[in-house]
Amino acid sequence: MNKRVIIADDHPIIRAGVRMVLAAQSNISIVAEADSPDALLSALRQTPADLLITDFSMPGGQGADGLSLLQRIRRLYPDLPIIVLTMVTNVGVIGSILETGVRGLIDKSAGMVEIAQAIHAVNQGRNYVSTTFRQGLLQSQFNPEAGALARLSPREIEVLRLFASGLTVSAIADRLSRSVKTISRQKTDAMNKLGLKSDLEIYAFARANNMIS
Numbered sequence: 276m277n278k279r280v281i282i283a284d285d286h287p288i289i290r291a292g293v294r295m296v297l298a299a300q301s302n303i304s305i306v307a308e309a310d311s312p313d314a315l316l317s318a319l320r321q322t323p324a325d326l327l328i329t330d331f332s333m334p335g336g337q338g339a340d341g342l343s344l345l346q347r348i349r350r351l352y353p354d355l356p357i358i359v360l361t362m363v364t365n366v367g368v369i370g371s372i373l374e375t376g377v378r379g380l381i382d383k384s385a386g387m388v389e390i391a392q393a394i395h396a397v398n399q400g401r402n403y404v405s406t407t408f409r410q411g412l413l414q415s416q417f418n419p420e421a422g423a424l425a426r427l428s429p430r431e432i433e434v435l436r437l438f439a440s441g442l443t444v445s446a447i448a449d450r451l452s453r454s455v456k457t458i459s460r461q462k463t464d465a466m467n468k469l470g471l472k473s474d475l476e477i478y479a480f481a482r483a484n485n486m487i488s
Contacts, residue, residue, distance in 0.1 A: 277302050277303060277304040278302055278303050278304070278325045278326055278398075279304055279306045279322075279323060279324045279325045279326070280297060280303055280304065280305050280306065280324065280325065280326045280327070280328060281305075281306060281307045281308070281309065281315070281318050281319065281322065281324045281326075281327050281328070281329075282294065282297075282305060282307075282308045282309070282328050282329075283308070283309040283310070283314070283315040283318075283327070283328070283329040283330060283333065284310065284329070284330040284333065284360065285310045285311060285330060285333045285334065286330075287310075289330065289360065289383070290308055290310075292387045293328055293360075293387065293390060295387070296387045296388075296390045296391055297390075299391070300391065300394065303394075306322050306323075306324060307321075307322045307324070309329075310333075311333060311334075312333055312339060312340050312344050315327075315329065315333075315344070315348075316347075316348075319348065319351070319352060319355075324355060325355075325356070326355070326356050326357075326358065326394070326397065327348070327355055327356070327357045327358070328357075328358045328360065328390065329357065329358070329359060329360065330359075330360050330361065331345075331359050331360065331361035331363060331372060332361065332362070332363065332440075332487070334440070339450040339451050339452075341433055341436060341437070342371055342372065342375065342429055342430075342432070342433045343433060343450070343451050345357065345359070345372065345375040345377060346375055349375055349376050356378040356379075356397050357376075357377040357378060357379070358377065358378060358379035358380075358381065358390070358393050358394070358397065358403070359372055359377050359379065359380050359381065360381050360383050360390075361380070361381070361382070361383060362382075362383045362384065363436075363485060363486060363487065364382070364407065364408070364485040365484045365485045365486045367427065367432055367484075367486075368432060368436065368486055369408050371429040371432050371433075373404070374429065378393075378396075378397045378402050378403070379393035379394075379396065379397055379402065379403040379404070380403070380404045380405060380408055381393055381403075381405050382405035382407045382408055384407075385405050385406070385407060389403075389405055426468045426469070427465050427468055427469070428461075430461055431461050431462075431464060431465040431468075432465070432486075433451070434447060434451075434458055434461045434462050434465060435462065435465050435477060435480075435481060435486065436481065436486050436487060437450065437451075438462060438474075438477060439477055439478050439480075439481030439482070439486060439487050440487050444458050444459050444462060
């Protein structure tokens with residue numbers, strides 16, 4: 276029986292690359308594609324699937340991307356295996372993604388070949404994490420600077436990531452369905468934990484720590 280796969284990425288070139296990889300796999304059918312969080316949630320509602328391959332940072336529409344989107348999908352479809360593609364390399368963000376329960380995590384810069392490896396691993400009942408991510412997570416256990424975001428909660432990390440991506444506190448509150456007061460507090464708490472004194476320092480920290488692609 277064919278494994279039904281949904282692909283989600285806001286970049287057409289990435290989706291085309293994933294399609295090429297899947298075309299070479301036996302017993303796989305692409306049943307839907309999406310280019311935004313809203314389109315992905317709509318596809319999941321309308322189309323039964325056995326595997327989701329999705330980008331992590333996928334702005335557009337009203338739905339939240341990143342951790343909030345993954346957490347929502349995990350709640351709605353707890354048995355659906357998810358493979359995440361991302362350019363983000365910060366170990367704090369990578370750790371938070373893995374904590375959502377995804378089955379695969381692929382570094383986009385490693386090339387499309389890892390998608391086939393991840394699918395094989397998931398089919399065998401195993402998880403798959405790109406070598407670059409595994410090395411970063413290992414190093415962070417011994418390097419306090421590499422693990423700076425370990426001081427933050429997943430929600431605080433997500434607020435900083437979205438803020439550094441250009442969203443206002445009000446826009447983040449709308450995306451994450453939280454109050455402006457809550458988002459403001461989480462932003463302030465994160466800044467205090469990291470010793471950041473201004474919005475400019477948030478942007479600099481996010482860029483330096485590969486929190487945004």
